Amino acid sequence: MWTQCRAALLLFRRFEILIFIQQLGSALFDTALQMVVKDRCANATDAGTPNLSTEDSRQKAMSNFYMTYNLILKLAPILPALLLARIGDRGWRRVPIIVPLTGYLLSRLTLLMLVVFHWPLEAMFAGAAFYGVFGGFCSYWAGVMTLASLMSTPEDRSKVMMRVELIYGLGAILGSLVSGHLFLLYTPNLGQGTILLIVSTVMFVLCLIHATVLLQVKEVGKVSEEPEGDTLVSHISDELPLVPDDVAPPKWNIVNLVLLFTAAILYDVAVGGAMEILVSFVMKEPLNWDATQVGYGNTAGHAIFFTSFLGVMVMRRWFSDASLILIGMVSFASGIYFMSFVTATYMFYLARSLTLFGLIPLPTIRSLLSQQVQGNSYGINLTFLQLALKFAGSAYIPAYTKIYQGTLDWFPGFVFTLSSIIAVLGMIPISIVGCRTAQKRHYERIQED
Incomplete structure (x- = not known):
């Protein structure tokens, strides 16, 4: 019985549990926000261009809201994320995770209050600010990936x-x-979306409790003094994978770092720009989705997490990390290009099926980045990557929004074609990294011989 309890505690202390609950709550929130924005923009009119149709006016209002909302999400976390990364690299590994989760919770509470008390839609800009000043996804994901890096060997x-x-x-x-x-x-006392948002908020309360009380953050391979008799903590630390002590920390490879950052930014521009417009695109004719279809569409989008994982597990036996990244970029580029011509729901799912490996590039780039620096720089290096993606977002979000609004009449899917081209451009620096890595391995093999 005691052994089973220790095993259960070990399982619940893993950061994977936190990730699952957090994303479960975020998925609920995303659908709620999408439907609330559609409802509030249903009767939008544009005084500057009175000749616009009702549908085009709604699309312009929705895309303008998402442009401002996403810009706040991208820019507000910059300074807090840097501060949290430094704190995390000094040994406080929980801080870059707990603080952003607090911002997540406040943001979700803002939307809940907006629905319950009928606040104006612009109140969500305050929710985005809460999310950002507490570090946002930039700090949270860098903190999670730092834990993953510390608890794994470079090969795995x-x-x-x-x-x-x-x-x-x-x-x-x-x-x-x-x-x-x-x-x-809904009930007579609770309108549509209220129950959904209550459940989402509860999820983030559970995340905060887990991160504060249960989360295992002990650095792998680092021996710490523990009180005698603390057998439970000793057992938990023994179960974690250890990085060999004889592995020398790598030197900073500046050229590879620059190339990897460039590829990550280009790919993030392609993916982020397309996904920002997609939430408005599926709300317009001829798709005009309701809440259930939005949920199913988001499910299809998130399915690439599963297919990309399987792709890595199978293909890593025969392909290098650089090759896997290229496969993922080709997958996304082809799928998002097909999305340009979607006019029916079944075509949307066909386009999504082509992007089945589209998630492989960014996590694999993070893996390669962590192999270019020393272990005590994982947190700040990964945070710098997230910040670079945030700065890129401040440029592509308004650019994509204006391009979409300008092409609504003649080719609404033009932004998806643009994303496909940018994704292909991102393959160039990755190809160079692949060649450099292959040459280095060949040189080391000759020296060993």
Whole structure:
């Protein structure tokens, strides 16, 4: 009985449990926000261009809201994330996770209050600010990936990071499947979406409790003095994988770092820009989705977490990390190009099926990045990557929004074609990294011989 209890405690202290609950709550929130924005923008009119149709006016209002909302999400976390990364690298590994989760909770509470008390939609800008000043996803995900890096060897790191993405995706799939149905639940005292948002908020309360009380953050391979008799803590630490002590820390490889950062930014621009417009695109004719269809559509999008994980598990036997990244970029580029011509729901799912390996590039790039620096720089290095992606977002979000609004009349899917081109451009620096890595391995093999 005692052994079973220790095993259960060990399981619940893993950061994977936190990731699953967090993404489950986020998936519920995403559907709720999407439907609330659609409802509040239903009767929007544009005084500057009175000749716009009602549908185009709604699309312009929705895309303008998401542009401002996403810009706040991207820019507000910059300074807090840097501070939290430094704190985390000094040994306080929980801080870059707990603080952002507090911001998540406040943001979810803001939308709940907006629905309950009928606040204006602009109140969500305050929710985005709460999310950002507490570090946001930038700090939270860098903190999670730092834990994953510390608890894995360089050889297995890409596999471990993809496993993290898989768990993240499973939470998103489950949340998206039920979100549309939960949104439709209401009582005379609680309007549509209230129950969904209450459940989402409870999820983030559980995340905070887990991160504060249960989360295992002991650095792997670092021996710490523990009180005698603390057999439970000793047992837990013994169960964790250890990084060999004889592995020398790598020197910083500046050229590879620059190339990897460039590829990550280009790919993030392609994916982020397309996904930002997609939430508005599926709300317009001829798709015009309701809450249930939004949930199912989000599920299809999150399914790539599962297919990408399987792809890495199978293909890593024959392909290098650089090759896996290229496969993922080709997958996304082809799928998002097909999305340009979607006019029916079944075509949307066909386009999504082509992006089945689209999640492989970024976590694999993070894995390669962590192999270019020393272990005590994992946190700040991964945070710098997230910040670079945030700065890129401040440019592509308004650019994609204006391009979409300008092409609504003649080719609404033009932004998806643009994303496909940018994704292909991102393959160039990765190809160079692959060649450099292959040459280095060949040189080391000759020296050994």
